[in-house]
Amino acid sequence: xxxxxxxAHSVVExxxxxxxxxxxxxxxxxxxxxxxxxxxxxTGFKSPPDSISYPPKVxxxxxxxxxxxxxxxxxxxxxxxxxxxxxxxxxxxxISRKRNMVITGPSRFAGRYMNSVVIGFGSTxxxxxxxxxxxxxxxxxxxxxxxxxxxxILSTRMMPPIAVAIPIFLMYRTLGLxxxxxxxxxxxxxxxxxxxxxxxxxFIDEIPxxxxxxxxxxxxxxxxxxxxxxxxxxxxxxxxxxxxxxxFAWNEYAFALLLTSGNAQTAPPFIPIIIGExxxxxxxxxxxTTLFLVPIVFFTVLLRNxxxxxxxxxxxxx
Amino acid sequence: MAEVVLQGVGKSFGETRALKALDLTVGDGEFVVLxxxxxxxxxxxxxxxxxLERADSGTIRIGGTEVTDWxxxxxxxxxxxxxxSLYPHYSVFDNMAFPLRAPxxxxxxxEIAGRVREIARLLRIEDKLKxxxxxxxxxxxxxxxxxxxxxxxxxxxxMDEPLSSLDAKLREEMxxxxxxxQHDLGATTLYVTxxxxxxxxxxxxxxxxxxxVLVQIDTPRxxxxxxxxxYVARRLGSPQINILDPGVLTLDGLPPGAAQIGVRPEDVxxxxxxxxxxxxxxxEHLGVETVIVLDSxxxxxxxxxxxxxxxxxxxxxxxxxxxxxxxxxxxQGARIAATSAPTREAAYGT
Ligand SMILES: Nc1ncnc2c1ncn2[C@@H]1O[C@H](COP(=O)(O)OP(=O)(O)OP(=O)(O)O)[C@@H](O)[C@H]1O
Ligand SMILES: [Mg+2]
Numbered sequence: 163x164x165x166x167x168x169x170a171h172s173v174v175e176x177x178x179x180x181x182x183x184x185x186x187x188x189x190x191x192x193x194x195x196x197x198x199x200x201x202x203x204x205t206g207f208k209s210p211p212d213s214i215s216y217p218p219k220v221x222x223x224x225x226x227x228x229x230x231x232x233x234x235x236x237x238x239x240x241x242x243x244x245x246x247x248x249x250x251x252x253x254x255x256x257i258s259r260k261r262n263m264v265i266t267g268p269s270r271f272a273g274r275y276m277n278s279v280v281i282g283f284g285s286t287x288x289x290x291x292x293x294x295x296x297x298x299x300x301x302x303x304x305x306x307x308x309x310x311x312x313x314x315i316l317s318t319r320m321m322p323p324i325a326v327a328i329p330i331f332l333m334y335r336t337l338g339l340x341x342x343x344x345x346x347x348x349x350x351x352x353x354x355x356x357x358x359x360x361x362x363x364x365f366i367d368e369i370p371x372x373x374x375x376x377x378x379x380x381x382x383x384x385x386x387x388x389x390x391x392x393x394x395x396x397x398x399x400x401x402x403x404x405x406x407x408x409x410f411a412w413n414e415y416a417f418a419l420l421l422t423s424g425n426a427q428t429a430p431p432f433i434p435i436i437i438g439e440x441x442x443x444x445x446x447x448x449x450x451t452t453l454f455l456v457p458i459v460f461f462t463v464l465l466r467n468x469x470x471x472x473x474x475x476x477x478x479x480x
Numbered sequence: 481m482a483e484v485v486l487q488g489v490g491k492s493f494g495e496t497r498a499l500k501a502l503d504l505t506v507g508d509g510e511f512v513v514l515x516x517x518x519x520x521x522x523x524x525x526x527x528x529x530x531x532l533e534r535a536d537s538g539t540i541r542i543g544g545t546e547v548t549d550w551x552x553x554x555x556x557x558x559x560x561x562x563x564x565s566l567y568p569h570y571s572v573f574d575n576m577a578f579p580l581r582a583p584x585x586x587x588x589x590x591e592i593a594g595r596v597r598e599i600a601r602l603l604r605i606e607d608k609l610k611x612x613x614x615x616x617x618x619x620x621x622x623x624x625x626x627x628x629x630x631x632x633x634x635x636x637x638x639m640d641e642p643l644s645s646l647d648a649k650l651r652e653e654m655x656x657x658x659x660x661x662q663h664d665l666g667a668t669t670l671y672v673t674x675x676x677x678x679x680x681x682x683x684x685x686x687x688x689x690x691x692x693v694l695v696q697i698d699t700p701r702x703x704x705x706x707x708x709x710x711y712v713a714r715r716l717g718s719p720q721i722n723i724l725d726p727g728v729l730t731l732d733g734l735p736p737g738a739a740q741i742g743v744r745p746e747d748v749x750x751x752x753x754x755x756x757x758x759x760x761x762x763x764e765h766l767g768v769e770t771v772i773v774l775d776s777x778x779x780x781x782x783x784x785x786x787x788x789x790x791x792x793x794x795x796x797x798x799x800x801x802x803x804x805x806x807x808x809x810x811x812q813g814a815r816i817a818a819t820s821a822p823t824r825e826a827a828y829g830t
Binding site: 378379395 | 565
């Protein structure tokens with residue numbers, strides 16, 4: 163009798179039902195999250211008329227026009243002039259000729275993209291580097307007012323960036339940092355360091371002190387113990403922190419819009435204003451966005467094992 | 481190897497006085513075990529010797545040199561930690577070679593490999609050298625941890641409950657192993673544990689720690705037979721010593737001022753003519769020995785017999801004590817030195 167009662171309330175059964183429920187929930191959320199991405203991916207391969215057709219086309223003839231347009235500047239010419247140029251040489255010339263255009267040169271997209279790369283990776287490296295050192299100090303040493311300092315560091319994250327944008331704009335103008343790559347690296351580093359310190363401190367706290375102490379007793383200096391013992395065990399934490407910092411710096415829009423223009427502009431404020439004939443060139447915008455997503459996806463997939471362990475603070479062991 | 485001398489060493493953590501004026505000498509080649517319950521200050525005393533903590537007061541000397549304010553490295557110490565001693569990101573070989581690769585060691589690759597292999601052979605873990613540190617059983621991990629300490633020639637080995645994470649059988653094996661290795665190397669060793677069996681079997685001398693105070697330090701036998709007070713008497717012996725009111729058993733020659741009587745279970749005699757009546761409450765067979773739990777007028781008494789002796793719960797019997805084996809304690813718990821070792825020895829004829 164008791165055995166039957168046990169089966170009826172089986173832990174396994176509840177788990178299975180829970181799993182189904184969780185599965186449906188995750189699938190539903192994934193659908194919602196994936197649709198915009200799918201739409202962007204598709205729009206990148208549509209022709210401009212297809213991209214704005216109503217009702218929206220799900221089946222369409224793929225075209226690389228968006229990708230050509232995002233990388234080039236073009237000008238419209240008369241059919242006579244185009245005739246005089248002879249047949250188009252490269253495949254991209256062919257695509258623009260169809261719209262009575264000639265490519266006049268590369269667009270600013272590649273430059274903006276490079277700015278994003280330099281600023282994103284530069285600030286991520288700096289934030290993780292400084293964050294690691296600070297987190298180690300906070301984790302291992304008696305720091306006066308430690309809790310207050312940690313809270314202060316975190317509090318810099320509590321206001322929206324736009325709240326400090328004006329003061330920073332004025333400050334940067336005075337310092338000659340506005341619209342410079344260095345200025346943007348410093349700014350993103352400052353914002354990310356708080357996140358990095360908190361995340362990394364959590365990871366270092368998890369590493370028993372005995373590891374370093376054993377090394378110190380064995381004759382290593384503290385720095386050597388840190389490099390040989392602590393750093394290798396922080397790999398997952400550093401990877402997770404770096405991805406978070408990179409995602410922030412990579413996607414940041416408000417500061418970039420306000421503080422950069424001709425020189426140090428990153429891709430986020432540039433992509434949405436790619437103008438074609440008669441308004442926004444949606445396929446080009448979508449193509450730019452798709453290319454913009456690639457590095458983050460690449461690094462997230464590359465580091466996914468470390469990330470999983472890192473995000474769960476080591477709870478998931480490989 | 482060197483002699484280690486602690487004089488009046490004190491250490492507090494905020495309000496907690498972890499150690500209060502510890503005096504301790506570990507002679508050259510000696511194996512001293514500090515025995516104490518959790519929180520007694522065992523780890524703290526090792527960390528002070530290693531230089532991982534600064535003493536608030538007192539001096540620490542290693543091989544005649546005062547090292548009280550030295551950092552850990554130049555003290556030349558090998559430390560086996562209570563837990564977390566292996567680096568998970570290294571192989572067993574690299575873990576064991578780690579101390580040899582420290583700055584200032586200046587050993588060639590071959591010297592390091594030779595030394596590691598030699599110790600691995602000693603500890604019987606040669607075939608595990610290529611394993612990741614995480615791919616070992618608990619016993620193997622602990623042997624690697626001990627191996628890390630052995631590869632160097634330190635002035636002293638500090639061991640913090642190195643066997644506590646092992647199962648009973650392995651612990652016994654490792655105990656024998658450790659003693660053999662320590663003996664072969666003539667290694668000065670300060671070992672801490674809360675396991676009395678480890679203390680009794682490993683130690684040249686046992687120091688009993690209680691709340692940061694070294695209550696007594698002597699050979700295992702002397703600590704067992706002539707404990708300073710009830711606390712020490714209770715720490716050694718299994719089952720624990722019976723602490724009784726003087727009236728419970730009829731004993732001759734109790735010193736004046738005896739407030740409590742201590743009788744080791746093995747000193748209790750059953751079916752003793754003219755003894756105190758008692759009832760058997762339980763019989764625990766431990767193999768060679770049998771523990772009999774008795775009740776005499778509401779007082780619980782343990783007796784340890786060589787043979788089962790055909791007792792069953794509910795039986796009634798009479799209790800006595802081997803002549804001269806009872807210990808008397810005063811009202812403060814200190815032993816009154818009347819029942820000395822010689823009388824015991826006379827009684828046993830050893
Ligand atoms: N870093 C520290 N900060 C604060 N208190 C500490 C610290 N280290 C030890 N203590 C305290 O000092 C006392 C002695 O601790 P210690 O670690 O030496 O005990 P132990 O004998 O090794 O115990 P165990 O058998 O549990 O390992 C305890 O009360 C402990 O709480
Ligand atoms: Mg301890």
